[in-house]
Each structure stands twice: as structure tokens, then as C-alpha cells.
Amino acid sequence: MNTSLSQQLFTRGKAVIPGGVNSPVRAFKLVDGTPFFVRSAKGAHLRDEDGNDYIDYIGTWGPAILGHAPDKIIAAVGDAITRGLGYGTPTAVEVDMAETIVRWIPSIDKVRMTSSGTEATMSAIRLARGYTGRKYIIKFEGCYHGHVDSLLVSAGSGALTCGKPDSAGVPDAFAALTIALPYNDKEAVRQAFAAHGSDIAAIILEPYPANAGLYFPKDNFLEYLRDITARHGALLIFDEVMTGFRLGKDGVQGIHGITPDITCLGKVIGGGLPVGAFGGRADIMDCVSPLGPVYQAGTLSGNPIAMTAGLTQLRELENTDAYSRLENLGARLEEGIRKALADTGNPFTFHRTGSMFCLFFTAKEVNNLQDAMTASLEQYRPFFRSLLEQGVYFAPSPYETGFISAAHTESDIDHTVAAVARALKSIG
Ligand SMILES: Cc1ncc(COP(=O)(O)O)c(C=O)c1O
Ligand SMILES: N[C@H](C=O)CCC(=O)O
Numbered sequence: 349m350n351t352s353l354s355q356q357l358f359t360r361g362k363a364v365i366p367g368g369v370n371s372p373v374r375a376f377k378l379v380d381g382t383p384f385f386v387r388s389a390k391g392a393h394l395r396d397e398d399g400n401d402y403i404d405y406i407g408t409w410g411p412a413i414l415g416h417a418p419d420k421i422i423a424a425v426g427d428a429i430t431r432g433l434g435y436g437t438p439t440a441v442e443v444d445m446a447e448t449i450v451r452w453i454p455s456i457d458k459v460r461m462t463s464s465g466t467e468a469t470m471s472a473i474r475l476a477r478g479y480t481g482r483k484y485i486i487k488f489e490g491c492y493h494g495h496v497d498s499l500l501v502s503a504g505s506g507a508l509t510c511g512k513p514d515s516a517g518v519p520d521a522f523a524a525l526t527i528a529l530p531y532n533d534k535e536a537v538r539q540a541f542a543a544h545g546s547d548i549a550a551i552i553l554e555p556y557p558a559n560a561g562l563y564f565p566k567d568n569f570l571e572y573l574r575d576i577t578a579r580h581g582a583l584l585i586f587d588e589v590m591t592g593f594r595l596g597k598d599g600v601q602g603i604h605g606i607t608p609d610i611t612c613l614g615k616v617i618g619g620g621l622p623v624g625a626f627g628g629r630a631d632i633m634d635c636v637s638p639l640g641p642v643y644q645a646g647t648l649s650g651n652p653i654a655m656t657a658g659l660t661q662l663r664e665l666e667n668t669d670a671y672s673r674l675e676n677l678g679a680r681l682e683e684g685i686r687k688a689l690a691d692t693g694n695p696f697t698f699h700r701t702g703s704m705f706c707l708f709f710t711a712k713e714v715n716n717l718q719d720a721m722t723a724s725l726e727q728y729r730p731f732f733r734s735l736l737e738q739g740v741y742f743a744p745s746p747y748e749t750g751f752i753s754a755a756h757t758e759s760d761i762d763h764t765v766a767a768v769a770r771a772l773k774s775i776g
Contacts (some may be wrong), residue, residue, distance in 0.1 A: 351382065353396075353398045354384045374744075381732075391756075401739055404416070405740070406741060409615070410616065412620060412751075413593070413594055413616050413674070414661060414754050421619050436647065441659060442461065454598065456627035458627055462646055463624060465587075467646065474643075474644065477550075484544050485549055486528075487528055487553065488531040490717030491552075502717070504560035504747055530717065531553070531716040532567075546581075557717075561720040562705065564715075570606050574606050577609075584609050592616060593616040611627055616662075619656075621651075623658050688765060703753070734770065735767055740763070
């Protein structure tokens with residue numbers, strides 16, 4: 349595979365952009381590689397500057413649930429830009445977007461749009477502190493909530509990939525207000541509330557953690573968190589930036605029948621453009637400025653082009669059989685990968701829910717960050733490289749989740765399964 353143009357661009361990029369990338373996980377640092385530079389994308393495929401084609405399982409890190417550049421989103425955005433790129437005034441499409449989110453997610457009475465998932469989680473914890481008048485936030489090790497100062501404590505995703513789960517630049521005084529606990533550990537949560545109960549403003553979590561691999565709640569962990577927060581007057585914040593509208597219309601909360609107080613959204617609701625949102629119960633959301641004392645704002649928040657892209661994507665999800673297609677494609681991939689693992693005698697752990705999946709290079713059951721860290725990086729590296737050389741793009745880090753889009757074809761999936769089988773054989 350010729351990647352000379354990508355290599356030249358990376359050299360130029362590194363001279364003027366830290367690490368040559370605008371978000372660390374793109375740098376291929378952990379897999380000792382050179383990132384490919386994308387020229388165009390359509391459906392489930394990426395084309396790089398050298399003309400190589402890849403079946404993509406990153407999907408812009410989640411937003412591209414219908415695949416890249418879906419015709420309907422491109423047409424809607426094309427139409428919207430003829431009326432201007434943004435006005436800094438309220439628009440009809442923002443109201444349509446808010447009504448759609450409120451209709452799909454029963455725990456949300458009111459919602460405020462932001463320009464990223466980071467802004468959504470940052471605003472949500474400020475709101476929780478403002479509403480409760482308390483200072484501590486509980487998060488879980490390996491969960492990633494964007495690059496919010498006080499949430500870059502035991503963080504997943506690029507922070508974990510780059511070996512910096514506790515970022516430099518976060519004052520000790522901020523980090524001291526974040527209590528990081530192991531996911532799925534009810535006893536640790538109980539002890540934190542026993543020690544600090546009346547000072548805990550909120551628990552924030554990815555209900556299905558997907559930034560240190562992908563793992564799931566067990567033994568009614570989410571129900572336990574709902575109960576203990578309610579008993580102590582703390583808020584429960586579900587960060588569904590990744591899972592919201594990806595796993596169905598009402599996210600993980602819908603799957604488990606849990607009502608969080610605040611929900612953070614992003615990725616899919618932007619249709620590929622920069623969007624985030626946080627929403628929840630009316631009495632909590634009414635604490636947000638201009639109604640209440642918690643300040644929150646954004647020059648480009650609710651940008652009409654981004655709202656148009658996101659709303660078009662949500663309507664497509666509502667009006668087509670996309671979720672059942674995603675489940676079928678996911679099941680096909682899972683069956684193929686499990687067979688490849690069995691055929692090659694590899695005992696690795698594979699997790700999937702709907703269109704999200706993760707292969708851990710460990711035989712251990714994975715229920716938290718510590719389990720996820722037992723996965724072998726030495727095996728992931730050549731596995732990743734072998735796939736890439738076969739034109740299949742999995743995440744350049746074992747701590748990220750794979751995404752399938754409704755634009756993947758059965759033949760894409762079968763090609764991928766064959767590539768995975770060859771990659772597994774090649775690592776022995
Ligand atoms: C669960 C979760 N929360 C928050 C974020 C932050 O979103 P963004 O990168 O749009 O700021 C991300 C991804 O980056 C995420 O996966
Ligand atoms: N895992 C991250 C978000 O979900 C990856 C996106 C990024 O940080 O660039």
C-alpha cells in the first residue's frame with residue numbers, strides 16, 4: 349500500500365500542529381504508525397490522499413451512523429447554507445431539534461445545545477453543582493467525558509492512549525473535587541457516599557463505558573447508582589454523547605429503564621457537524637441562564653447548519669429501519685469474529701451492543717478499566733496494522749470502540765471478517 353502523500357502531510361503537519369493532529373487519538377502513536385490523511389468519504393468507505401480505500405469502523409468516532417456523507421444530509425445542508433451559515437439568533441430548526449430530542453428521550457424535558465460533547469459535560473456538572481449547591485463529582489475510571497479540566501482524572505480515550513489519564517494542567521484543587529471510582533463497584537460508591545454524601549453534587553458516567561474498550565453494567569449497577577443518588581439528593585448524569593441515538597431512540601437509559609436527572613448528548617445528533625447538548629428535568633434545566641443562576645452560553649451553539657445536519661440524521665433514523673439494520677450487521681460481524689477467534693484458537697474477549705463493538709486481547713472477563721488494561725498491546729499493534737494493510741480501519745488504539753454504520757454492506761462485513769481472521773493468524 350503506497351501512503352507516501354500521507355507521510356509527507358504528516359511530516360508537514362508535525363511542524364505546525366502539536367503531534368501533527370488536532371485530536372491526540374488520531375496520531376497512531378500507540379500503534380507506532382503514521383496516520384493516513386483522508387481526502388473523501390462516502391458510505392462506509394474512506395479514501396486517503398494516496399487513493400487507498402478503507403472500510404471504516406470509526407465513523408468519525410461515532411457520528412456517522414448512516415455512513416459518510418448521506419445524500420439526504422448533504423442535500424439538506426446544501427439547501428440550508430444558501431440561507432446563511434449562522435445568525436447568532438434563535439431559529440426554527442433549533443426548536444425542531446429540541447422537540448425531537450424531548451420526544452425521543454423521556455427523561456429530558458428541556459435541552460440546551462452546545463458545540464461539542466465536552467461543552468455538554470462541562471455544562472452538566474456546573475449545572476449539577478449549581479442546582480445542588482454541592483462540590484464533589486463522582487466519575488468512573490476509564491470513562492471519558494471530553495477534555496473538561498475536572499473530568500480529566502482517570503480518563504479514557506486519547507488521554508489513556510497517550511498514557512496521561514490524569515492530565516497535566518489540572519490544578520490539584522480541581523482534581524480533588526473529582527472522586528474517581530472503579531466502574532461496576534457498588535461498594536466503592538457506597539463508601540464514597542458514606543464519606544462525603546451531603547457534599548456530592550452528582551455522579552457522571554458513560555452508562556456503557558466505551559472509551560477504555562467497551563464494557564457493560566452488571567448486577568444492576570445503573571439501578572444502584574439511580575437509587576443511591578436519589579437517596580442522597582445528588583444528581584445522576586448519563587453521558588450518552590456516544591450511545592445517545594446510536595443504540596436506539598432513547599439510549600442506554602431506554603434499554604435499562606433508568607431515568608437520569610441530566611443527559612449529555614453529542615456525535616449522532618450533529619450528523620457529522622460539531623454539536624453537543626445537555627438536557628434533563630425542567631426544574632433542573634430552569635437553573636440555566638437566562639432563567640436561572642448557572643451561566644452557560646456559546647457563540648455558535650444551535651448553529652443552523654449543524655442543527656439541519658443533525659435533525660436530518662435523526663429523522664432518517666426515525667423513518668427508516670436503520671436500527672434493525674445496524675443490529676443485523678452487528679450480529680453478522682460478531683458471529684464472524686467469534687468464529688475467527690475459535691478457528692485460530694484465540695480466547696480473546698469480544699463485546700458488542702448494536703452497532704458498537706470491541707475486541708479485547710485478553711481472555712479475562714472485562715467489567716472495568718483494570719480488566720481492560722490486561723489486554724495485550726503487543727498483540728493489538730500487529731493486528732491493527734494487518735487490518736489496515738488489508739483496507740480495514742479499526743481504531744488506532746485498543747481503548748476505543750468500533751462503530752458500524754447503516755451504510756456498511758453485508759459484503760463489507762464479510763470482507764472485514766476475513767481480514768480479521770487473517771490478522772489473527774498473523775499474530776499467532
Ligand atoms: C462519552 C463521551 N463524552 C464526551 C465526549 C466529548 O465529546 P467531544 O469530543 O465532542 O468534545 C466524548 C468524545 O469525545 C465521549 O465519547
Ligand atoms: N473516543 C473519543 C471520543 O469519543 C475519540 C474522539 C477524539 O477524542 O478525538
